[in-house]
Amino acid sequence: xxxxxxxxxxxxxxxxxxxxxxxxxxxxxxxxxxxxxxxxxxxxxxxxxxxxxxxxxxxxxxxxxxxxxxxxxxxxxxxxxxxxxxxxxxxxxxxxxxxxxxxxxxxxxxxxxxx
Amino acid sequence: xxxxxxxxxxxxxxxxxxxxxxxxxxxxxxxxxxxxxxxxxxxxxxxxxxxxxxxxxxxxxxxxxxxxxxxxxxxxxxxxxxxxxxxxxxxxxxxxxxxxxxxxxxxxxxxxxx
Numbered sequence: 001x002x003x004x005x006x007x008x009x010x011x012x013x014x015x016x017x018x019x020x021x022x023x024x025x026x027x028x029x030x031x032x033x034x035x036x037x038x039x040x041x042x043x044x045x046x047x048x049x050x051x052x053x054x055x056x057x058x059x060x061x062x063x064x065x066x067x068x069x070x071x072x073x074x075x076x077x078x079x080x081x082x083x084x085x086x087x088x089x090x091x092x093x094x095x096x097x098x099x100x101x102x103x104x105x106x107x108x109x110x111x112x113x114x115x
Numbered sequence: 116x117x118x119x120x121x122x123x124x125x126x127x128x129x130x131x132x133x134x135x136x137x138x139x140x141x142x143x144x145x146x147x148x149x150x151x152x153x154x155x156x157x158x159x160x161x162x163x164x165x166x167x168x169x170x171x172x173x174x175x176x177x178x179x180x181x182x183x184x185x186x187x188x189x190x191x192x193x194x195x196x197x198x199x200x201x202x203x204x205x206x207x208x209x210x211x212x213x214x215x216x217x218x219x220x221x222x223x224x225x226x227x228x229x
Contacts, residue, residue, distance in 0.1 A: 004157075045205060045220035091157060100165075101146050101211055102173060103218060105157035 002027045004094050006106035013082055014114050020067075021077045021109045023092030032096050034068065034075045035103070039089040048090070051075065079111075087113045117142045121206050121221035128196055129229055136191045136224050138206030146211050147189040148218070151175065152203040161204075164189055165211070196228045 003026045013019040025034070036048040051059045051068050058066050063083075067076045079086055092106040119140045128134055140147065148163040150173075160173030164183040178200055180192040189208075193200060206221040 043203065043223045045207075045223075047217050050217070093158075100163055100171070100173075101209055101218065102148070102160045102163065103150075103158070103207075105150075105159070107155055107157045 002029075002032075002094050002096070002104045004092050004104050004106040006092055006109050008109045009107070010110045010112070012112040012114055015082060015084060017082055018078060018080050019082055019111065021079075021090050021092075021111065023075045023077070023106055025073050025075065025092070025094050025104075027073070027094065027096075029096055032094060034066075035093040035095070036064070036066070036075075036077045037091045037093060037105075038086075039091065039108075040085075040087070045091075049077065082113050084113050084115060087111060117219070119206055119208055119219050119221035121204075121224050123224060124222060125225045127227045127229065130197055131195050133192070133194050134196060134226075135193075136204060136206075136226070138189045138191065138221055139187050140189075140206075140208040140219065141187065142208065142210070142219065143186065144208035144210050144219070145186070146218075147183065147206065147208045148173070149179070149181065149189070149191050150205045150207065152205065152223075158205065161191070193226075196226075198228050200226065201228050202226060 005024045032053045034051045038046045049061045063080045089108045093103040122137045145166045149161040150158040152158045162181040164170045204224045207218040209218040
């Protein structure tokens with residue numbers, strides 16, 4: 001079974017600074033997908049960024065980028081020029097390439113951006 | 116507007132009183148799923164459906180039932196709710212293998228069982 005670990009329950013950073021959220025996972029599969037979801041106080045789950053395991057290039061979406069280290073099974077999220085609207089719970093998630101499109105989530109990191 | 120809707124958004128009930136949380140999507144997605152979110156545990160899958168009349172258990176199915184009679188709807192049924200089912204519930208849908216493998220989540224249902 002796959003597991004996803006987020007070792008930072010809470011983080012805070014000053015507005016405009018850069019912050020990195022950590023995520024590690026465990027799987028025996030070679031082809032899979034990784035995601036970061038954002039959950040603001042509204043509780044809505046919002047997809048931030050995704051990475052396909054067979055792609056070596058790290059995904060980027062505007063101020064959000066990932067550092068995907070497949071051999072180390074690590075998938076960290078970097079938020080540049082952080083904004084107050086980035087304050088949220090962030091979940092790392094894993095999906096296999098076969099059958100059930102189940103997302104296996106980590107326990108989340110609560111990020112607070114300080115004005 | 117493409118969306119997943121859930122009703123009710125908030126529900127307080129008593130132990131043993133049957134309830135249904137509805138989920139509906141307007142994107143013609145084949146795949147639908149239910150998750151529960153608990154502090155310190157993240158989101159965990161309860162049940163999923165690959166298509167009409169095709170459902171299967173997720174990681175935490177005990178105490179729940181689902182049905183998929185229509186493509187757009189995937190209700191979650193708690194026939195005898197217990198306090199340990201107090202949680203935040205999310206419905207999600209997707210087109211398997213679709214662009215970005217993105218699952219669309221509903222707004223969540225906060226359930227309290229006393």
